[in-house]
Amino acid sequence: MADTDRKYYLSKSRYVSGLQCLKMLWLQVHKPELAAPADETTERIFEIGHRVGRVAHELFPGGVLIDEDHTALQGAIASTRKAADMGAPAIFEATVAHNNVLCRADILKRAPGRRDRWDLYEVKSSTSVKPQYLPDIAVQRYCLEGAGFPIRKTFLVHIDSDYVRQGPIDPSKLLTTSDETENAAPHLQVVEANVGKQLQALASSRCPKVDPGDQCSDPYSCAFFAQCNGETGPGSIYELRSGGRAIAKLEKLGVSMLRDVPADIKLTQFQRTQVESARTRKPVVDRTAIARFLSGLVYPLHYFDFETCGSAIPLFDGSRPWQQVPFQFSLHVQRKPGGPCEHHSFLPTDRADPRPALIDAMLEAIQPKGSIVAWNMGFEKGTIESLAAAFPQYGRRLSALLPRFVDLIVPFRSCWYVDHRFGGRCSLKNVLPVMVPELSYSDLEIQQGNVASVRAEKWFAGDLNKKQWADQRPHMLRYCQRDTEGMVRIWEQLNQAAPAPAACRGTKGSITQ
Numbered sequence: 001m002a003d004t005d006r007k008y009y010l011s012k013s014r015y016v017s018g019l020q021c022l023k024m025l026w027l028q029v030h031k032p033e034l035a036a037p038a039d040e041t042t043e044r045i046f047e048i049g050h051r052v053g054r055v056a057h058e059l060f061p062g063g064v065l066i067d068e069d070h071t072a073l074q075g076a077i078a079s080t081r082k083a084a085d086m087g088a089p090a091i092f093e094a095t096v097a098h099n100n101v102l103c104r105a106d107i108l109k110r111a112p113g114r115r116d117r118w119d120l121y122e123v124k125s126s127t128s129v130k131p132q133y134l135p136d137i138a139v140q141r142y143c144l145e146g147a148g149f150p151i152r153k154t155f156l157v158h159i160d161s162d163y164v165r166q167g168p169i170d171p172s173k174l175l176t177t178s179d180e181t182e183n184a185a186p187h188l189q190v191v192e193a194n195v196g197k198q199l200q201a202l203a204s205s206r207c208p209k210v211d212p213g214d215q216c217s218d219p220y221s222c223a224f225f226a227q228c229n230g231e232t233g234p235g236s237i238y239e240l241r242s243g244g245r246a247i248a249k250l251e252k253l254g255v256s257m258l259r260d261v262p263a264d265i266k267l268t269q270f271q272r273t274q275v276e277s278a279r280t281r282k283p284v285v286d287r288t289a290i291a292r293f294l295s296g297l298v299y300p301l302h303y304f305d306f307e308t309c310g311s312a313i314p315l316f317d318g319s320r321p322w323q324q325v326p327f328q329f330s331l332h333v334q335r336k337p338g339g340p341c342e343h344h345s346f347l348p349t350d351r352a353d354p355r356p357a358l359i360d361a362m363l364e365a366i367q368p369k370g371s372i373v374a375w376n377m378g379f380e381k382g383t384i385e386s387l388a389a390a391f392p393q394y395g396r397r398l399s400a401l402l403p404r405f406v407d408l409i410v411p412f413r414s415c416w417y418v419d420h421r422f423g424g425r426c427s428l429k430n431v432l433p434v435m436v437p438e439l440s441y442s443d444l445e446i447q448q449g450n451v452a453s454v455r456a457e458k459w460f461a462g463d464l465n466k467k468q469w470a471d472q473r474p475h476m477l478r479y480c481q482r483d484t485e486g487m488v489r490i491w492e493q494l495n496q497a498a499p500a501p502a503a504c505r506g507t508k509g510s511i512t513q
Helices: 012-020 022-030 040-057 070-085 133-146 181-189 191-203 225-229 244-253 269-280 287-294 355-365 378-390 392-399 428-435 449-461 466-497
Strands: 090-098 101-111 114-123 151-159 175-179 301-309 325-334 341-346 372-374 405-407
Touching (some): 012 133, 040 114, 070 090, 090 133, 101 151, 133 181, 301 378, 301 449, 301 466, 325 449, 325 466, 341 355, 355 378, 372 466, 449 466
Parallel strands (some): 114 151, 301 372
Antiparallel strands (some): 101 114, 151 175, 325 341
């Protein structure tokens, strides 16, 4: 169709971007090179979405797939029309164009008893219907009907969070369908006006002027965030923890750095401590509170960290969609004050459900007594609780671990140790490079847990071969080990900042493998 020959057109994803921010839409079309590159996690989410779409196809027997890619849109449009004319009961990736809007519908199915009417099915890998999905459905209906495909109803197909895998995936149970015809109707009424506004913006040689705001991250993160918000250096007011209103006031006053924040600006205790640290260029430490915290730990100390992965399509029997399944742990055990740390780890070599072997290795390495130190311990404790529920034969021993946990993030979250160089954050990735500069993550091939999770999910899903997994394992082991090694070193630094009672003093032990 001639519609797609014009210089600028809207797709359903561009339309949704334009609703969020016209500037984002304009940059996507005119300056795509300025976008932050999609990271490994984002790319995998897209891949999983495509996989869920293919599973959804199984719900519509006899459907015809339009397999021309984005480089052959005219061919895809022609193939869609041919499939409809030949009587296809359903069309996958149905491609049409209308009023300079291009649409590739996930599933177009003939309405029951109506050869001339169609039902539209949009497939999502989420476990619920989200508000931002409705404009997506609306613009597709607008485009399809304009191209000669009258729509009876519109549906959203998404993951059923209650599904538990047992054997091969059952598409009829994994997926659930919601009729969103009425909910999408108000959005359909404004599509044409929105399309005109967006096409007008794209036709301009000037980028629309839009001030930064909530639309920079809601409902989707903008790949052009830095174009509007700039790169704020260390010590800027934008690092204020939960800054919100305070940042807005400081912007009006022309204050850009924490060290310059006026004393009469209303701040939280945490924010005020950040400002004090920025002014003095030193950490602000509540030695009494830290000493009290440290004195509550019991040897042997166990510095513990899980890595988990999940997928919309459950990977193992007994698991649910997007359930975070532990596949790896790192553990440093220090048996006495000043003693060395023994390192234990687990990472599977095969594609079997890693949980039984992980549980065995974990219970063998953790001593019968002693504190278990984690960073943001709710994650580790929640993971152990899920293991106890999934494998009741281990339930008593796993549950006995829970009261022994101590959260090493507490001194930082509680404002007992604040360094402005943390950037207002308390994650291990922010704290460790400041407190122990020689032990950051910059020397590792894997530097974020989500990357390790993606690579493990690929392995279990069959998208990495044995050699690729063997190549990844050393990097994954080093990354997870860095987390627990980092906790050991932060513990040492806390002891130096606020010496604890004798029972917890002298933890400068070497770390052994």
